[in-house]
Amino acid sequence: MSGVCIAQSLKIPREPRTGEFDKIIRRLLETSNARAIIMFANEDDIRRVLDAAKRNNQTGHFLWVGSDSWGSKISPVIGQERVAEGAITILPKRASVDAFDRYFRSRSLSNNRRNVWFAEFWEENFNCKLGMHGKRPGSLKKCTGLEKVGRDSSYEQEGKVQFVMDAVYAMAHALHRMHRELCYGYPGLCPRMASNIEGKELLNHIRAVRFNGSAGTPVVFNENGDAPGRYDIFQYQNNKSTAEYRVIGSWTNKLHLKMDALRWRTGDPSLPQSVCSLPCRAGERKNVVKGSPCCWHCERCEGYHFQASEFTCELCRYEMRPNVNRTGCVPIPIIKLEWHSPWAIIPMFISMMGIVATSFVIVTFVRYNDTPIVRASGREMSYVLLTGIFLCYAITFLMIGTPDVGVCSLRRIFLGLGMCFSYAALLTKTNRIHRIFEQGKKSVTAPRFISPASQLAITFSLISVQLLGVFMWFAVDPPHTVVDYGEQRTQDPQSARGVLKCDISDLSLICSLSYSILLMVTCTVYAIKTRGVPETFNEAKPIGFTMYTTCIIWLAFIPIFFGTSQSAERMYIQTTTLTISLSLSASVSLGMLYMPKVYIILLHPEQNVPKRKRSFKAIVTAATMSGKLTQKGDRPNGEVKTELCESMETNTSSTKTTTHLGDREVTELQCIRANDSLQPQMVSVAVKDRLQLEERGNKLELEEQAQMEY
DSSP states (O other): OTTOOOSOOOOOOSSOOTTHHHHHHHHHGGGTTOOEEEEOOOHHHHHHHHHHHHHTTOTTTOEEEEOTTTTTOSGGGTTOHHHHTTOEEEEEOOOOOHHHHHHHHTOOTTTOTTOTTHHHHHHHHHTOBOSTTOSSTTOOOBOOSOOOTTTSSOOOOOTTHHHHHHHHHHHHHHHHHHHHHHSTTOSSOOHHHHSSOOHHHHHHHHHTOOEEOTTSOEEOOOTTSOOOOEEEEEEEEEETTEEEEEEEEEEESSEEEOGGGOOSBTTBOSOOOOOSSOOOOTTEEEEEETTEEEEEEEEEOOTTEEEOSSSOEEEOOTTEEEOTTSSSEEEOOEEOOOTTSHHHHHHHHHHHHHHHHHHHHHHHHHHTTTSHHHHHTOHHHHHHHHHHHHHHHHHHHHHHSOOOHHHHHHHHHHHTHHHHHHHHHHHHHHHHHHHHHHHHTTOSSOOSSOSHHHHHHHHHHHHHHHHHHHHHHHHHSOOOEEEEEEEEOOSSGGGOEEEEEESOOHHHHHHHHHHHHHHHHHHHHHHHHTTTSOTTSTTHHHHHHHHHHHHHHHHHHHHHHHHTTTSTTHHHHHHHHHHHHHHHHHHHHHHHHTHHHHHHHHHOGGGOSOOOOOOHHHHHHHHHHHHHHHHTTOOTTHHHHHHHHHHHHHHHHHTTOOOOHHHHHHHHHHHHHTSTTSOHHHHHHHHHHHHHHHHHHHHHHHHHHHHOOO
16 A cells, blocks of 8 residues: 555564563554554454553554454453554455345254354354253253244354355356366366366466356456455444444545544544654655665754755755755855954054054154254155055055955055065164174275165165065966855854955965065164164164064964964954054054154254264274274273263364364373273274374265265
C-alpha cells in the first residue's frame, strides 16, 4: 500500500516464554513515533499482546490494526477494552448462505456420523456429555441426542462458510476444465489425468475459473492468483458505557472510508499520527536508517552548509552564508571602518587636534618668517618638516575613508610620504651638524652641501626614493579594492562579515613604511653622534630627544600590529594602531621642535632678538682643539674646555675691540693655560693652529654667514 513503511518486523514465537510479550512491547517502543501496530496473529496471541501493553502503561499509545483473524471477535478484547480502543480490524465481506443454515440445522448425531469432530462439537455446543467416553469430563448434564442446533443453542453462521464453499467450487470447476481438456469424451479419469499430473498445471486451471459464488458474487482470480478483495472495515469504539465494533468502511477494488465515523479516543475525532521518524525541520537533512527507508535521523546542516535536498547538505559559496533556516544561501554582509565607530573617532580626534596645531605653527612661522628664531630654525627645512607632520596627521582620514580606487591610490602615496618628509628633513639637518664637526677636526675648510639650497636638494632626493618605490608599486600592482571574507569568517555564519578594504597586504604596508623607518633609524644614529655638540647649536639635542621617543613609539607599534593579525577585530585594531602611531610620532616632532619656538615667538618676544653669530672658523677652532687634545690622549672634560675658550672668544668679540695678534695670542694662552693639565707642547700647537685660522678667518666668515644661519 502506498505510503506505508515498516519500521520494525517482530515475530511471536510459536511457544512464547514468560515475559516474551513484554519484550515485544519494549522493542516496539524503540521507535516511539511509529504507533500503528499491524498484527497477523491468532486470537490468543492478540490478547496477550494487548495485555502486555496494558502492563507497561501504554494504554492509548499504540494504534492497533488487526487482520481478519481478529475481525470483529470479542474474545481478544474482553477485559482490556481501554487498550484496544480505536483498533482497526477487517473481515472479508460475507453473505449468509441460507442453504447451509438449513443443512447444518438438520444435522444430528444420527445423520452426521461421517464427521469425526461432530460429537465434540455437539458436547461443546449443548454443554453436555456423551456417555462414558465424552470429551467433557466433569459435566453433570448428559446429552440425549435429541438436541437441535439453533433451537437448544445459539447459532450464527460462521463468516467464512461462503469462502470455503467457493473454494471447493473453484477446485471442482478447475478439475472439470482439466478433464474436458485432457479426457474429452472419456468417462471418469483417463490415463492422461490419472497419472503424471503436475500441480502447476492444476493451478493454471484454478486461476482460469470464472463463476458466480454461493453468495452470488463472481469468483475470479487475477494474474497473481489472488481473488478480488472485498472487505468490511471495523473499528473498536467505546460508546459511552459500551464497547463495540462499528463498520467504518469497506474495500471493493478501492477503499471506501467514513472519516466522520472514526473515533480514536473517546470523543476525539482527530487523526493520530504514526511515523517512524518525524519530518525534519528546515535546515536539517535525513540520515536514513539502513534497511528502513521510512526511518531516519535528522541532522542539522552545520557551519556554512545549507539544506540542498531532503538528504544532503552543501557548502555555500565563499562569499555567501546560509540563511536563518538554512534552506539556501545569502550574501555575507560587507562592512568597513565607519566614521562613527569608536575605533575611528579617537584617531580622528587626535589627527584634527594635530592638524590644527600644525596649521597654527605654520601660520606663526610664516607671519614671523624674518625673526631670529624662525631664521635660526632653518626656514626651508622647517617648512619641509612641518609639511611631513601635516601629512602624518592627514593620512588618518584616508585610512578611515571608504575604500575605492582613488582612496586606495592616495593611501599608497601618502602612507609613507608624511614620515618620509619628516625624517628626510631631520636626517639632513643631523647629517649637516655631524659633517660640520667632523670636518672641523680635519680642516678649517667648510664642508660641502651645507647651504639651504643644498639641504633642500638632499631632502627631496631622499623623498624621491619613496615616490619612486610607490610608482613602481603602482606599475606592478595597480590599486584596487577587495572584499576580505576570511578576516571575520567566524564559526557562527550569522556573525560572518566581509571587510571592504584596499588591496594592501600587511607585507606591502610594512614595505611602504620601511624606507621611512630606515630614515628614522639613520636619523637616530646621527642624533646619537651629535649629542655632544653645544646645547644651543642647531637643535641637535631636541632632534635627539625627538628621535628617541619616535623609535619607542614604532617599537611598540610593530608587536601590536602583527600580534592582532588573527583577531576578528583585526581591521579596526590595525587601522587605529597605525593612524595613532603616525599621529603620535608627528606630535612628538611638533611638540619638541616647534612648540618651544612658538612659545618664545608669541609669549616672550623679548627673547626673539639677534645673537652673536659664530663664524665657521670659530666652530672649527673648537672642533680642532677638541681633536688635537683627544689625539694626545689627555683630554679630561674636553667639552668644558672648548666651551670655556668659546666663552672667552665671545667675550672678546662682544667688546668689539680690535686687538693685535699679540693680544689674541695672550688671550688664547690664557684660555689654554686655564687647565693645568695641558702640556706645553699642546699650547704651542694650539697657538699655531689659531694663527693659521686667523689668516683665513675673514674670508671664511663672510662665506659662512652668507650660507648658514645658526
